[in-house]
Amino acid sequence: MHKIIVTGGTGYIGSHTVVALQEKNYEVVIVDNLVNSSEKTVDRIEEITGIRPAFFPIDMTHQEGLRKFFRLHADAKAVIHFAALKAVGESVQQPLLYYRNNMLGMINLMDAMLEFGVQNLVFSSSATVYGTPDSLPLTEKNSTKPALSPYGNTKKIGEDMIEDVVKANPDFRAISLRYFNPIGAHKSGKIGELPSGIPNNLMPFITQTAIGLRKELLVFGDDYDTPDGTAVRDYIHVVDLAEAHVKTVGRMINQQQKADYEIFNLGTGKGSTVLEVIKSFEKTSGKKLNYRIVGRRDGDVEQMYAATDLANQELNWKAKYSLDDMTASSWNWEQKVRGLEEQDSFN
Ligand code: UD1
Numbered sequence: 445m446h447k448i449i450v451t452g453g454t455g456y457i458g459s460h461t462v463v464a465l466q467e468k469n470y471e472v473v474i475v476d477n478l479v480n481s482s483e484k485t486v487d488r489i490e491e492i493t494g495i496r497p498a499f500f501p502i503d504m505t506h507q508e509g510l511r512k513f514f515r516l517h518a519d520a521k522a523v524i525h526f527a528a529l530k531a532v533g534e535s536v537q538q539p540l541l542y543y544r545n546n547m548l549g550m551i552n553l554m555d556a557m558l559e560f561g562v563q564n565l566v567f568s569s570s571a572t573v574y575g576t577p578d579s580l581p582l583t584e585k586n587s588t589k590p591a592l593s594p595y596g597n598t599k600k601i602g603e604d605m606i607e608d609v610v611k612a613n614p615d616f617r618a619i620s621l622r623y624f625n626p627i628g629a630h631k632s633g634k635i636g637e638l639p640s641g642i643p644n645n646l647m648p649f650i651t652q653t654a655i656g657l658r659k660e661l662l663v664f665g666d667d668y669d670t671p672d673g674t675a676v677r678d679y680i681h682v683v684d685l686a687e688a689h690v691k692t693v694g695r696m697i698n699q700q701q702k703a704d705y706e707i708f709n710l711g712t713g714k715g716s717t718v719l720e721v722i723k724s725f726e727k728t729s730g731k732k733l734n735y736r737i738v739g740r741r742d743g744d745v746e747q748m749y750a751a752t753d754l755a756n757q758e759l760n761w762k763a764k765y766s767l768d769d770m771t772a773s774s775w776n777w778e779q780k781v782r783g784l785e786e787q788d789s790f791n
Pocket of ligand 1: 532572625626647649661665676677741742
């Protein structure tokens with residue numbers, strides 16, 4: 445049984461990846477400081493898979509704590525690094541919080557990996573590194589652009605740091621995965637996205653509006669050059685994304701990499717407009733959504749969708765869930781999550 449360390453394993457994408465890894469018989473060890481997640485997620489993962497992942501409440505900006513942890517887990521075959529702050533707006537308000545947390549965490553992580561001989565790193569990057577696309581679909585060869593936010597910059601700098609560390613250390617290998625727009629939740633309704641406060645992203649805003657937590661959804665702009673005027677994104681089911689991480693880890697462990705540092709886009713290859721997402725949600729939930737068209741949101745790009753050929757070929761992976769699957773599972777989660785939280789508060 446190969447041991448995999450998952451930082452940020454109680455978070456949204458992390459928890460789904462832990463489940464997918466366990467289902468493929470990997471032994472998972474989670475490191476998370478719980479700043480944006482709950483230890484209850486470890487229980488939920490156990491309820492889904494029947495296996496409790498080991499959990500260590502460690503803040504990765506504390507170098508000594510992380511070194512102690514790695515001393516115990518130097519036999520791990522790979523690290524998947526999700527642990528990071530990710531709110532775009534907050535990062536603009538508090539850039540140093542983002543640079544300290546996301547960059548220092550990565551420096552300490554790679555230092556410890558090198559010290560203890562854990563040589564495979566998977567990095568949770570973002571399509572945000574492409575900025576405004578020069579051409580579509582976005583291939584991994586498209587150029588990256590200056591980031592629009594400190595959050596986006598931490599992803600870009602993270603990729604650059606990894607590239608340099610790989611160059612300097614012949615035994616160290618890494619793969620960055622650039623996610624497009626992850627939505628959806630596990631079919632059990634036991635894990636999913638839990639935004640703190642008012643959601644910034646489209647899908648949680650839709651489901652929170654439908655359940656009555658928000659009055660209305662504002663649709664940002666209908667004057668884009670797209671089929672219905674609203675912006676286009678490549679939404680991908682988080683369970684598909686989790687599966688891609690399992691394939692990525694397999695590629696590393698089986699030494700199938702074609703270069704010591706590789707980059708893959710993770711998307712479906714299909715763009716959907718905001719109104720198409722809303723229509724899909726209304727269809728799968730049977731609920732009418734209260735929404736209103738307003739002006740564009742600052743910093744938004746018109747269209748983004750991935751070329752998926754490289755990931756399809758090299759990772760032997762393809763997204764299989766449809767937009768309807770995604771919106772249905774997000775709604776299932778929204779309807780269950782507060783029940784779960786109430787249950788937790790009694791325990
Ligand atoms: C955003 C971030 C991106 C980050 C990603 C993480 C920005 C500019 N980009 O991507 O850096 O990696 O989240 O998930 O914040 N929309 C509405 N109404 C809403 C919310 C969103 O119309 O209340 C629209 C947006 O204008 C956009 C689409 O829905 O066209 C998707 O928005 P969102 O879910 O926030 O994702 P991105 O902006 O693509």
